[in-house]
Amino acid sequence: MSVIRVPEADAAGWRCAACDEPLVMRPVELEYLDALFNVELPTCPQCNRVFISEELALGKMHQVEQLLEDK
Amino acid sequence: MEQAELRAWEHKCIQEETPWCTAACPIHVDAREFCSLMAQRRWDKAWALLARTMPLPGVLARMCGGTCESACIRAQAGGAVGVSRLERFCADNSTHLPPPRPLPSRNKSVAVMGGGMTGLCAAWEMARRGFDVTLLCDAVGVGLRDLPDTVLPAGVLDREIASLRAMGVVIETGVQLSRSLIESLLEEKDAVFIDGNTVSEAGMLGEPDELTLGTRLAGLFASPADNAPPEFQAAAARRAANSVERFTQGVSMVSGRELEGPYQTRLFTSLTTVEPVAPVQGSSGWSEADARDEARRCLQCECMECVNVCEYLKHYKQYPKVYARRIYNNASIVMGTRQANTMINSCMLCGLCQAVCPEDFSMADLCLEARRSMVELGTMPPSTHEFALRDMAFANGDSCALARHAPAEDSSDYLFFPGCQLTASDPDGVHAAYADLRARLGRVGLMLRCCGAPAHWAGRQSLADQSLSILKGEWEQLGSPRIIAACPTCLKTLRQWLPDAEIVSHWSALRAMGLPGGARADGGTLTVGDPCSARHDTMLREDVRTLLDRLGVDTVEPELNGELAQCCGFGGLLAEANPELGQAVAQRRADELTKDFVTYCVMCRDRIARMGKRALHLYDLLYPGDGEPGSRPAPGYSDRRENRTRLCERLLRELWNTDQAEAEPHEAVQVAFTDEAARLMENRRILRSDVQKVLYHATRTGAQFVHDETDRLLASWRPSTVAYWVEYEPQNDGFMVHRAWCHRMRVRGGQS
Ligand code: SF4
Numbered sequence: 001m002s003v004i005r006v007p008e009a010d011a012a013g014w015r016c017a018a019c020d021e022p023l024v025m026r027p028v029e030l031e032y033l034d035a036l037f038n039v040e041l042p043t044c045p046q047c048n049r050v051f052i053s054e055e056l057a058l059g060k061m062h063q064v065e066q067l068l069e070d071k
Numbered sequence: 072m073e074q075a076e077l078r079a080w081e082h083k084c085i086q087e088e089t090p091w092c093t094a095a096c097p098i099h100v101d102a103r104e105f106c107s108l109m110a111q112r113r114w115d116k117a118w119a120l121l122a123r124t125m126p127l128p129g130v131l132a133r134m135c136g137g138t139c140e141s142a143c144i145r146a147q148a149g150g151a152v153g154v155s156r157l158e159r160f161c162a163d164n165s166t167h168l169p170p171p172r173p174l175p176s177r178n179k180s181v182a183v184m185g186g187g188m189t190g191l192c193a194a195w196e197m198a199r200r201g202f203d204v205t206l207l208c209d210a211v212g213v214g215l216r217d218l219p220d221t222v223l224p225a226g227v228l229d230r231e232i233a234s235l236r237a238m239g240v241v242i243e244t245g246v247q248l249s250r251s252l253i254e255s256l257l258e259e260k261d262a263v264f265i266d267g268n269t270v271s272e273a274g275m276l277g278e279p280d281e282l283t284l285g286t287r288l289a290g291l292f293a294s295p296a297d298n299a300p301p302e303f304q305a306a307a308a309r310r311a312a313n314s315v316e317r318f319t320q321g322v323s324m325v326s327g328r329e330l331e332g333p334y335q336t337r338l339f340t341s342l343t344t345v346e347p348v349a350p351v352q353g354s355s356g357w358s359e360a361d362a363r364d365e366a367r368r369c370l371q372c373e374c375m376e377c378v379n380v381c382e383y384l385k386h387y388k389q390y391p392k393v394y395a396r397r398i399y400n401n402a403s404i405v406m407g408t409r410q411a412n413t414m415i416n417s418c419m420l421c422g423l424c425q426a427v428c429p430e431d432f433s434m435a436d437l438c439l440e441a442r443r444s445m446v447e448l449g450t451m452p453p454s455t456h457e458f459a460l461r462d463m464a465f466a467n468g469d470s471c472a473l474a475r476h477a478p479a480e481d482s483s484d485y486l487f488f489p490g491c492q493l494t495a496s497d498p499d500g501v502h503a504a505y506a507d508l509r510a511r512l513g514r515v516g517l518m519l520r521c522c523g524a525p526a527h528w529a530g531r532q533s534l535a536d537q538s539l540s541i542l543k544g545e546w547e548q549l550g551s552p553r554i555i556a557a558c559p560t561c562l563k564t565l566r567q568w569l570p571d572a573e574i575v576s577h578w579s580a581l582r583a584m585g586l587p588g589g590a591r592a593d594g595g596t597l598t599v600g601d602p603c604s605a606r607h608d609t610m611l612r613e614d615v616r617t618l619l620d621r622l623g624v625d626t627v628e629p630e631l632n633g634e635l636a637q638c639c640g641f642g643g644l645l646a647e648a649n650p651e652l653g654q655a656v657a658q659r660r661a662d663e664l665t666k667d668f669v670t671y672c673v674m675c676r677d678r679i680a681r682m683g684k685r686a687l688h689l690y691d692l693l694y695p696g697d698g699e700p701g702s703r704p705a706p707g708y709s710d711r712r713e714n715r716t717r718l719c720e721r722l723l724r725e726l727w728n729t730d731q732a733e734a735e736p737h738e739a740v741q742v743a744f745t746d747e748a749a750r751l752m753e754n755r756r757i758l759r760s761d762v763q764k765v766l767y768h769a770t771r772t773g774a775q776f777v778h779d780e781t782d783r784l785l786a787s788w789r790p791s792t793v794a795y796w797v798e799y800e801p802q803n804d805g806f807m808v809h810r811a812w813c814h815r816m817r818v819r820g821g822q823s
């Protein structure tokens with residue numbers, strides 16, 4: 001599965017508070033309604049917490065959710 | 072939906088039926104479109120339209136007797152549209168067109184006998200369809216030659232005859248009809264047609280068949296010698312051409328011919344708002360403005376009754392016949408996107424369309440049925456109604472629901488059922504109402520819960536049944552008392568699903584009991600708006616008006632009210648499925664108000680209030696608080712929940728000395744919101760409790776992000792299907808929330 005890159009995922013300025021680590025782009029598996037996507041998202045290199053920006057959640061992600069719901 | 076059901080739905084909507092003029096016209100000229108083009112002074116386009124339908128258009132357009140005008144419904148508002156005069160004007164004022172290009176040759180030959188109107192039209196019709204036509208006659212243009220210029224200007228006839236030749240018709244003149252000629256032609260040609268008006272010998276063949284124009288000889292067709300007006304002669308010619316086509320193809324001569332010649336239409340066009348306008352005088356020497364004005368009198372007949380009153384139907388740009396097909400197609404999709412889901416889920420199920428439809432078409436039934444089958448098949452988008460159904464579950468949960476006899480009583484004569492939305496919007500009003508009912512009626516029990524309408528609207532019938540059976544069980548436990556319901560939707564729902572119960576509206580009860588003590592009597596003039604759920608409840612609407620009258624309110628009735636009441640956008644869960652459209656619907660209703668608004672459905676009240684209008688619920692007058700009635704805000708989703716919980720707690724404490732079940736731990740988290748955050752949350756259906764859960768878990772686990780510049784924190788949590796993100800900063804003992812968002816997609820591997 002090829003990795004999808006989305007500019008909206010940007011996490012500029014945010015770091016993991018628990019690990020005090022800057023976030024790095026990592027491939028992450030996202031799933032909804034039996035569909036699976038490999039997306040590069042800002043992630044804490046230590047605890048693997050994934051950051052999902054407001055822009056991503058309400059933009060691309062929302063679109064894909066709606067699309068899958070209508071499939 | 073089965074194909075047959077689709078057909079039945081489609082048949083029911085008569086929007087696509089032919090207008091009266093076209094149905095009455097023997098050759099079915101599209102007079103409506105013709106008038107539309109003429110009204111725009113597009114003479115050449117209008118002429119092209121006539122030339123598409125009319126044989127020998129230059130002749131027929133000037134000679135048509137205007138049969139359509141006897142059917143035109145403009146006759147009831149000033150006078151029929153002068154279509155035949157418009158056709159003449161168009162013929163005189165447009166650019167001549169070359170004759171139509173015939174279809175490729177069928178290699179079938181037809182002899183047409185007789186050079187009068189019918190014969191010429193028959194030759195035209197058949198040549199157009201690709202027959203090899205020979206026109207045999209004594210002389211061409213019998214009866215058309217010697218007409219005055221005012222009827223048929225010189226040269227027009229010859230030009231159309233030249234067109235006939237250009238279409239491949241071979242014309243032989245000086246031919247006399249005889250029995251032997253007919254016989255030899257029948258041998259030689261594939262079919263023969265005789266113009267009965269021109270060829271007197273045709274009489275010896277007997278009367279042709281009315282439907283087919285067939286005679287006793289196979290392959291020989293004839294028109295009757297009736298000297299009918301030109302448009303009927305043209306229709307006879309077309310009928311003959313149809314018969315010749317069927318005959319040479321060897322298909323049925325009779326089936327499916329009902330729409331040849333004039334017929335009755337099923338169309339409906341309302342004239343209620345049509346101002347009478349007299350026809351433009353004169354029949355010749357019209358100016359362009361005269362012609363345009365006459366064409367403008369055409370009503371462009373169509374139905375659209377339902378679309379005109381329903382913002383939802385208007386929004387999707389078509390009408391129910393088209394929607395029925397879309398819904399059918401939507402259900403048949405196996406792979407690919409179901410384009411009509413949102414459309415199906417946007418109907419308010421309010422029943423207004425059916426109330427105005429001449430054919431009783433119920434878009435509500437159609438959409439509800441579609442929703443139910445989507446739920447059954449598992450194709451209903453999960454997010455559409457989830458929030459509303461969660462809200463319903465909350466209203467029926469331990470923190471909001473109760474069912475009890477009045478304090479210190481062990482039986483109930485009545486059971487007050489205020490409904491979960493009234494409780495959510497005006498808990499103090501409900502509190503006062505219950506006190507009033509107890510004070511005046513004695514043993515009045517209380518049931519706080521949802522009637523199940525949201526589940527019903529969402530097409531989740533099993534969920535609705537389940538909720539109802541709990542409700543029913545509790546009601547029976549209380550001894551099946553008479554129910555006093557305050558919400559018109561609850562009334563409608565409970566009456567439908569709880570037929571054994573005796574149910575009265577709170578308004579009926581108050582009408583009988585008299586106004587409560589603290590009622591305000593300084594009403595003034597208000598627009599009384601009926602909710603869509605009261606459409607079929609005449610008594611309810613009367614009760615409310617009686618109460619308003621006693622409250623000293625002078626009422627103004629909006630145009631669409633009573634049986635034609637509009638929905639506020641809450642019905643059918645429109646506001647969940649399609650928030651923008653829900654907004655537009657409420658806006659339209661608010662815009663139509665000339666005075667401040669009063670109603671007896673709290674959702675109508677809240678949604679109109681949110682449009683910036685002063686809006687009152689009857690409780691605001693009957694059980695007023697301290698503030699100016701109507702100034703009470705329309706609470707958002709979180710406050711609605713809190714209002715229900717608080718009311719339940721308060722009643723339990725005050726009346727039954729009971730403490731509510733323990734609060735959940737996240738409820739202790741102190742949160743405040745910026746205005747922006749509060750606005751975002753309302754639009755995104757994020758509740759205060761969702762935010763509290765996020766913060767509760769973030770503080771326990773420490774799983775947060777922090778921003779280098781703003782120092783704000785960011786955390787997320789997924790209670791079940793939706794993940795919530797909250798951007799916040801610590802403040803005093805709690806948190807100030809700046810932003811919040813959510814998504815349904817899940818990070819694989821467990822992150823909430
Ligand atoms: S009212 Fe609506 S549904 Fe009924 S016939 Fe007219 S267009 Fe069709």
Ligand code: SF4
Nearest residue numbers: 092103143369370372
């Ligand atoms: S008003 Fe126009 S569309 Fe209606 S019947 Fe008359 S000509 Fe036809």
Ligand code: SF4
Nearest residue numbers: 381419421422424434
């Ligand atoms: S919203 Fe009401 S009027 Fe409009 S289509 Fe639905 S049921 Fe009919």
Ligand SMILES: [Zn+2]
Nearest residue numbers: 016019044047
């Ligand atoms: Zn970390």
